[in-house]
Amino acid sequence: MVIIAGAGPTGLALACGLRKHGVEVRVVDAADGPATTSRALGVQPRGAEVLARLGALGDLPEKAIRMEALRINGRKRLDLTPMRDAGALIASQTWVEQRLRDRLAELGVAVEWGTPIASVPVRGDDWLVGCDGAHSAVRKIAGISFDGEAVMENFLLRDLHADWDLDRSSMHVYLENGHLTAVFPLPGDDLWRVMSPEGGRWTPGPVGAVDWESTFRIHRRLASAYRRGNVLLAGDAAHIHSPLGGQGMNTGLGDAENLAWKLALVVQGRAAASLLDTYEAERRPVAAKVLGSTTPATRISMGSGRATRLVRGLLFPLLGLPPVQRGLIRFASQLGVRYSGPVGGPRVPAFARVGRWVLAGPATCLEVARERLGDVVHHERAGDTLLVRPDGHLAWRGPSSPERLSAWLNEVLGVPATPRLTTRS
Numbered sequence: 001m002v003i004i005a006g007a008g009p010t011g012l013a014l015a016c017g018l019r020k021h022g023v024e025v026r027v028v029d030a031a032d033g034p035a036t037t038s039r040a041l042g043v044q045p046r047g048a049e050v051l052a053r054l055g056a057l058g059d060l061p062e063k064a065i066r067m068e069a070l071r072i073n074g075r076k077r078l079d080l081t082p083m084r085d086a087g088a089l090i091a092s093q094t095w096v097e098q099r100l101r102d103r104l105a106e107l108g109v110a111v112e113w114g115t116p117i118a119s120v121p122v123r124g125d126d127w128l129v130g131c132d133g134a135h136s137a138v139r140k141i142a143g144i145s146f147d148g149e150a151v152m153e154n155f156l157l158r159d160l161h162a163d164w165d166l167d168r169s170s171m172h173v174y175l176e177n178g179h180l181t182a183v184f185p186l187p188g189d190d191l192w193r194v195m196s197p198e199g200g201r202w203t204p205g206p207v208g209a210v211d212w213e214s215t216f217r218i219h220r221r222l223a224s225a226y227r228r229g230n231v232l233l234a235g236d237a238a239h240i241h242s243p244l245g246g247q248g249m250n251t252g253l254g255d256a257e258n259l260a261w262k263l264a265l266v267v268q269g270r271a272a273a274s275l276l277d278t279y280e281a282e283r284r285p286v287a288a289k290v291l292g293s294t295t296p297a298t299r300i301s302m303g304s305g306r307a308t309r310l311v312r313g314l315l316f317p318l319l320g321l322p323p324v325q326r327g328l329i330r331f332a333s334q335l336g337v338r339y340s341g342p343v344g345g346p347r348v349p350a351f352a353r354v355g356r357w358v359l360a361g362p363a364t365c366l367e368v369a370r371e372r373l374g375d376v377v378h379h380e381r382a383g384d385t386l387l388v389r390p391d392g393h394l395a396w397r398g399p400s401s402p403e404r405l406s407a408w409l410n411e412v413l414g415v416p417a418t419p420r421l422t423t424r425s
Helices: 009-020 045-054 093-106 137-142 248-267 273-302 306-320 322-333 363-373 402-413
Strands: 002-005 025-029 065-067 069-072 075-079 088-090 127-130 146-161 170-176 179-185 191-197 210-223 231-233 357-360 376-379 385-388 394-398
Touching: 002 009, 009 025, 009 045, 009 093, 009 248, 045 093, 045 248, 069 306, 075 306, 075 322, 127 137, 127 248, 137 231, 210 273, 248 273, 306 322, 357 363, 363 376, 363 402, 394 402
Parallel strands: 002 025, 002 127, 069 170, 127 231, 357 376
Antiparallel strands: 065 088, 069 075, 146 191, 146 210, 170 179, 179 191, 357 385, 385 394
16 A cells, blocks of 8 residues: 555645556545645646646646746747647646546545544555655654755745736746846736745736735755655655746656656565665656756846846846757756666657557567566567656667566566556556
């Protein structure tokens, strides 16, 4: 049994991924019910791919707003149209969670609301995954430190109604009196998200009703470990950072998918628990890179000191340079994530939407892959054989030799016990 604490995007995605592989799960959350405020907004191409592989993307691309540009003081500075696939979508976190809950219900699991993890009995052979946010109770139970610092005090978010003559396919940034204000269109004719340091309440026009307002401190923190025994962390329980760039929810979705297929193999007895060491090895550097990028960007963008304003004035014009634009888009989309290590490799675009193991090669290699991994999709391919993971990354590439593939699987999975039968949902 896998017990997941937290029914946000990360916990729900993990539960869906495990159920796809036939693993029994419980999802518990201390809250009385689902959140109703928008919170995170950005669904990047990588996040959209994860949702699609889980069968939870649904009509989100049609209902969301597709971002096409970043404008600074009205001037187009960054072209986002090269974003591939679903593009950069503005969609409420509540929408994402609803689609994941619907998918999880199809897979036979309902969230247990009003159930703090402290009230849930955990047996010795259970796995416990903390997807319960920045103040994770699971992380505290495991005794894992959450090191970092505050980046900015009193950051303000508001969802409000306003009749502004602004392009609703763009993100808008304004520099006024030393303060930066960011404005995002939200689905709905006159709904906007406004972000700024609390002292800067400037807006590009008159404001109507405010649907939601929240003030918080921006922190950058990273868990010292993602696993301790049978306890694992994912999403905000493992890393928190500035919302600038819309990376938080997407990084959590990536954690969930990466962990799901590995934990499924371990629970089913197809792999040794040591396979889970690759989860931290692959995902913690991704989070560290996000923290390392968003922290200075936030201080430069949101700071009000004279030196910060000077740096900002020098850097913002560089956004129009093609190499800078390509780098920013590659980072924001998360499609450029590449893993290294025993089971890691680059994303394989041809199989990125399959959501299952893929063996591209001869049928003789397919038999070996299915014996060790279970459900594997087959594609005939000349030349080297490719084994692609359920998250769309290359696991192995080698000669079309069943013996070579078997030897590699023995090495990375360990010699498993007889796999336990599970019912695929």
